[in-house]
Amino acid sequence: MGFLGRFGDGLARTRDRFREQMNVLLDRGPDLDQAFWDGLEETLILADLGGETASGIVEELRDQAARKALPDAYAVLDLLKDQVAAQFSPYRPEVFEGERSVVLFVGINGAGKTTTCGKIAKQLHDEGRCVVLGSADTFRAAAIEQLEVWARRAQVEVCARQRGSDPASVCYDTIERAEQAGADTVLIDTAGRLHTSADLMRELSKVVGVVRRRSRVPVYTVLVIDATTGQNGLSQAREFNASLSLDGVIVTKLDGTARGGIALAVSRELGLPVLKLGVGEGLDDLKPFDAHEYAQALIGDFDERATA
Numbered sequence: 001m002g003f004l005g006r007f008g009d010g011l012a013r014t015r016d017r018f019r020e021q022m023n024v025l026l027d028r029g030p031d032l033d034q035a036f037w038d039g040l041e042e043t044l045i046l047a048d049l050g051g052e053t054a055s056g057i058v059e060e061l062r063d064q065a066a067r068k069a070l071p072d073a074y075a076v077l078d079l080l081k082d083q084v085a086a087q088f089s090p091y092r093p094e095v096f097e098g099e100r101s102v103v104l105f106v107g108i109n110g111a112g113k114t115t116t117c118g119k120i121a122k123q124l125h126d127e128g129r130c131v132v133l134g135s136a137d138t139f140r141a142a143a144i145e146q147l148e149v150w151a152r153r154a155q156v157e158v159c160a161r162q163r164g165s166d167p168a169s170v171c172y173d174t175i176e177r178a179e180q181a182g183a184d185t186v187l188i189d190t191a192g193r194l195h196t197s198a199d200l201m202r203e204l205s206k207v208v209g210v211v212r213r214r215s216r217v218p219v220y221t222v223l224v225i226d227a228t229t230g231q232n233g234l235s236q237a238r239e240f241n242a243s244l245s246l247d248g249v250i251v252t253k254l255d256g257t258a259r260g261g262i263a264l265a266v267s268r269e270l271g272l273p274v275l276k277l278g279v280g281e282g283l284d285d286l287k288p289f290d291a292h293e294y295a296q297a298l299i300g301d302f303d304e305r306a307t308a
């Protein structure tokens, strides 16, 4: 693993944009003047960290610069990574690594729910856990087939019914089957929906309610966000969280965007842990989350030599 860690390549575009902006700022000289602080905040906003998060980080760094009498911008940038890492909500290992769990994947259309569900099934199966998949995306026929392909690849069982079936009863069947099989983890794919559609959100909330009532093991609801949607990811997270009380988020497609900061914005502003990061379409491109590795990959190393 390189010095940028597991997310290094996936966050390359976000990091390039960030460094480009920072270099423009540092070209003026390393003084800790108002223009530097404004420029730093703008750079963080441009990486899609969100206005609230960006100003929170800058405020804290300003405070530390004054308290520790930091000499210049390079000294501030040394502290930035720790500041970024500290903003994330604490990781919740119990969602995928707990003794038993049922996890529902929710999110807007095309966010990467089915793919993520399949990748996690394969990873957990390879770790020796018994996994059952449930295809509650009964709206899109291709999603059922896609999950069946993943189930074969991962060598796990999948519960599916034909297109148009009631998603809540697919969940019911899936949990029953998982109990019979003595499964450790149940992963349920749900149909994509717009967070702005009240009817579809109500329907999903009903499905989650059925699962919570039926399951004898902890149930977690995980939002999958496509990083390329940028700040819209924050509105998605707000709406899904308001309807479903989310337990965590997975951010996908970080490889295709310079807006990788959205993972931090959502985690900090909604108090939700990031559980995994998707950095490509391959099986190994879904990475376990680590706040320090994320910060390292986002910012890289800044020193006078690197920017000269």
Ligand SMILES: Nc1nc2c(ncn2[C@@H]2O[C@H](COP(=O)(O)OP(=O)(O)OP(=O)(O)O)[C@@H](O)[C@H]2O)c(=O)[nH]1
Pocket: 107, 108, 109, 110, 111, 112, 113, 114, 115, 116, 137, 140, 143, 190, 191, 192, 193, 252, 253, 254, 255, 256, 277, 278, 279, 280, 281, 285
């Ligand atoms: N580059 C990249 N592509 C990804 C990533 N995760 C998923 N995808 C791709 O995104 C596309 C949509 O993924 P799906 O898993 O079908 O999305 P979905 O949320 O299940 O879609 P709906 O069922 O329509 O809501 C697929 O082509 C995936 O291969 C990622 O981390 N990086």
